[in-house]
Amino acid sequence: MCKKKILIIDDDASQLELLNIFFSGRGYAVHCSATAMAGLEARATFHPDVIVLDIRLPDMDGIEVLRSLDTGKSSINVIMITAYHDMETTVKAMKLGAYEYITKPIDVDELEDAVCRALKNSELREAKELPAVKTFLQKGPMIGNSKPMKEVFKMIGVLSENNVTVLIEGETGTGKELIARAIHDYGPHKDHPFIPINCSAIVGTLLESELFGHEKGAFTGAFATKKGKFELAGEGTIFLDEMGEIPIELQAKLLRFLQDKAFQRVGGEKFLHSKARVIVATNKDLLQMVRAGTFREDLYYRLSAAKINVPPLRKRREDIPFLLDHMVKEINAELGKRIDRVDKKALLRMMEYDWPGNVRELRNVLTGAAISTRGETLLDDAILPFLGAGTVQDIFPPGAALSLREVEREHILKILHYTNGNITSSAQILGISRPTLRQKIRQYKILPQQ
Template identity: 40%
Template sequence: MIGRELDGYWKTVVNTIRDGVMIINPGGTIVSVNLSVERITGYSRAELIGTHLSILDEKPNQTSDNKSDSASQTTFSAEGVDQHQCLVKRKDGTLIHALKSTAILHDVEGSALGRVYTITDLSDIMEKENQLEAYRKQLRAENEFHGIIGASPAMQHVFEIIENAAQSDAPVIIYGESGTGKELVSRAIHQLGTRNTRPFIKVNCASLTESLLESELFGHVRGAYTGAYKDRKGRFEKANGGDLFLDEIGDLPMSTQIKLLRVLEEKVIERVGSSTPIDIDARIISATNQDLPRLVEEGKFRNDFYFRINIIPIILPPLRERLEDIPLLIDHFFQTMSLKSTKKIDGVHKETMDLLMNYRWPGNVRELKGTLEYAFVTCHSGPILPNHLPETITRSHPRPTPPKKTGLNMHEIERQELLEALEKTGGNQSQAAKLLGISRVTVWNRMKRFNIHAKRDVVSS
């Protein structure tokens, strides 16, 4: 019946859809498929029509109770669109990850005629996810410390302080310009500490008014103010046993500083609208991009509160003071973005790398990441060139003049730059990649493309 109602227009439409589209009757028999179903499953249309949908199941006899794993759940009681991931068995026996969506087809009287199935092949996405996870594992083994990238002496010193701070319950304060990674440091302290199985709660002190901030921190009781319709726990109670991260603590109102000082000294809070003390056991980690000693001198920050939170200070260097980490960060962001993109972008051109190394980075690592994201949008293929960068960067520093290579085309220039980098690093592909601002895989691919053999062509300087 369904097959008779399908006309040529419908077939033309569904055959242009990249996802697989099937129609089955109430008995679970396939009555129509589009071209994408053939491509995804490996079966021909003739092999599928008239066959039960269970042919595509990993476990054909699986019951519909486990529909999250089955590709052929065929009940007709549920209305609307049912969508979930499943495994689809191809003709060659291999299993592919897919997203299955199903909906009931009704006739004009509302009776169920069958179901329409769409199958989205997730193989490429799952492969990218696996590559990304493999890269994360590789990164963790090299220049990464709990999500923080850095091999410079300044960052190695920071990592050492983080490890020491994590073993203490004393308050920690993280100083650093905007975009230096203060929250990442706070999370690393939590993950390395003895409280890592307990909550990690964040509060941005600059984003709330004084009254809302106190309610957010300490909670409130019903009727404490207009709109307080029921008792509510604050962040201190939610963080009990764990760590409370107070970001932008330099913006904390003086009145709240007094109350926090009491919490630090007495380990007790009171909800807004209540005088009942509540015992608290939460370590405070704070962060600021302001000069707290100067604020103390100006009377804008309490001296006693400052000395109470400044027990273990961690100072994050700005990106301009750890230039040797820029190639590492670029490589990290480039690899991560490449795995999430379908574009074939071949690293960062040396001229572009020179611009990035000479820029001041007022927004630090956050700005660098945003710059790479912008470049991935503007660059369609090949290496990232200076014209792919935001104007704020290209205008901030005169573009380096590339060395003259008379009579050489771009292919020859790239080959010569790669040879020079390999010679400077003694043939070390990893170091050459960092010098050029590209990945090691890109160096390897270019060596193959340019027919460069390390032992034969590279002369160490």
């Protein structure tokens, strides 16, 4: 049986050697290139099944290399690797046909899993002409380096490439509208309107008119014909938030629209058509509502074909330091503050708090605390009134503050203490790979039993 071939293009000599040894030991035929030009030449002579490509190369940008590879016309899958979190570059790479995106330092087990999936995808694409699966990384205010959020970002990338209806499930304040906007912004109709509608804020009798429009004289006060959001959206996106609040009689009309893209204005007889995409969100359990008879079963299954589950903040606590950094910078600009440090006790309190209001609550707490902050440090005394009478062990001296690097170090220390130094368990909780955790332990000079 012929060996599967892997071409690795990276200017890091030590990493090339490591990956060469690893994949050769796994039975692959491996060819390494340290420059883009050498990689392109090897592609023509080595005929790889998978290409592992670094985004930053000395002689050519990885995006240009990917464009030159023209993955759309071959079954070769490209796995991008990078030490940077450049969103625009990543999105370009995914749209040009990259199969997967992995950040450095590389976990070889994770990379091998990606290679296996890429090979399987190539086989399926050759046999059935299936499109390559694409991934996505975060954009703008969507912050997260945890494993659950990375899965959300990948789903955004997949769903932004088509016009399928999407159901976004998650608790209040988790950022469901941000996800809907990201799907729209990276989709083929990003230049068309994105129209959000909060279904819980409009009474049922008016919601139908809001969505589908009405004819003159359709009801008291209808003095003129009005276009609904589905007409106004054109080929854009309608985002229906709080989907569980839509009256059951209106659910049938929405289902008809999703099936046929046809609707009638209130009081009208003519069927109109719209190319608008529909993305819906809910903080309720729609399947439970189906069982209770308050939500249509056929509509639920129509919506749930493409679904994103957004993790609550308490399930991705390791993202809190990154969110703090981003939000504090925004709040500084809004309020004219100059906060650049977080009190250790305040950090510990925020890391241990369960955040029932999720990211939205975190933003509100930080804003309230920043208003009363006069200096450059966000103190625990400023945070406490917004979180209630929670208790935090007084393990830090008064006034102690953390830089962002120290924030990460303290959190890693806490998790290692919680797991009694178990690297595997700690890495799972932190949402990072074992090699990444080991590198951070060395970087921050964390000693055993510290």
